[in-house]
Amino acid sequence: MGDSTATIAAAHPEIDYLALEVHTPGVGNLLKLIDAQAINNIRIIQHDAVEVLRDMIPDASLDGVHIFFPDPWHKARHHKRRLIQSPFIEKLVLKLKPGGYIHAATDWQEYAEQILDVLSSAQQLENTAADYAPRPEYRPLTKFEQRGIRLGHGVWDLVFRRKENL
Numbered sequence: 001m002g003d004s005t006a007t008i009a010a011a012h013p014e015i016d017y018l019a020l021e022v023h024t025p026g027v028g029n030l031l032k033l034i035d036a037q038a039i040n041n042i043r044i045i046q047h048d049a050v051e052v053l054r055d056m057i058p059d060a061s062l063d064g065v066h067i068f069f070p071d072p073w074h075k076a077r078h079h080k081r082r083l084i085q086s087p088f089i090e091k092l093v094l095k096l097k098p099g100g101y102i103h104a105a106t107d108w109q110e111y112a113e114q115i116l117d118v119l120s121s122a123q124q125l126e127n128t129a130a131d132y133a134p135r136p137e138y139r140p141l142t143k144f145e146q147r148g149i150r151l152g153h154g155v156w157d158l159v160f161r162r163k164e165n166l
């Protein structure tokens with residue numbers, strides 16, 4: 001619902017953020033937070049993130065990409081719908097500046113393992129940790145995540161950087 005984006009952008013007024021979401025209530029809530037907190041460093045595009053990246057984002061233009069809790073698509077027959085797969089990551093890496101980062105977080109262990117595999121096998125990326133990363137301080141705990149942690153569920157963060165020299 002945009003809470004993390006609003007919190008991160010408010011804490012880093014020197015950075016410009018582009019938020020991509022198709023879910024109208026999520027976009028509406030983020031607009032509400034932007035207004036209430038007078039945030040002026042977020043732009044929102046309500047459209048498929050895959051198409052926005054492909055058609056609107058120049059190569060080597062992003063300092064970082066946050067993919068927090070992408071839909072896990074629990075059922076095996078739906079796994080092909082998962083966002084984080086090699087063909088998408090290969091295109092996403094090209095949009096990062098050298099040294100730019102991809103930060104993914106998920107509460108679904110088996111998807112965390114897939115993300116680790118996919119990002120580790122991208123030649124242009126290097127892991128900032130041995131495998132999973134500690135939660136970077138800029139990523140706030142959402143209410144959803146706090147509830148999960150109380151129930152004993154795990155959350156996995158992965159932070160990879162585009163190599164400076166390809």
Ligand SMILES: C[S@@+](CC[C@H](N)C(=O)[O-])C[C@H]1O[C@@H](n2cnc3c(N)ncnc32)[C@H](O)[C@@H]1O
Nearest residue numbers: 001020021022023047048049050068069070071
């Ligand atoms: C599980 S929710 C997580 C929401 C939020 N990132 C969070 O941490 O609370 C996944 C979100 O991704 C959005 N989404 C999924 N595929 C998308 C795509 N291709 N482009 C834009 N948004 C997408 C869905 O609409 C949904 O709101």
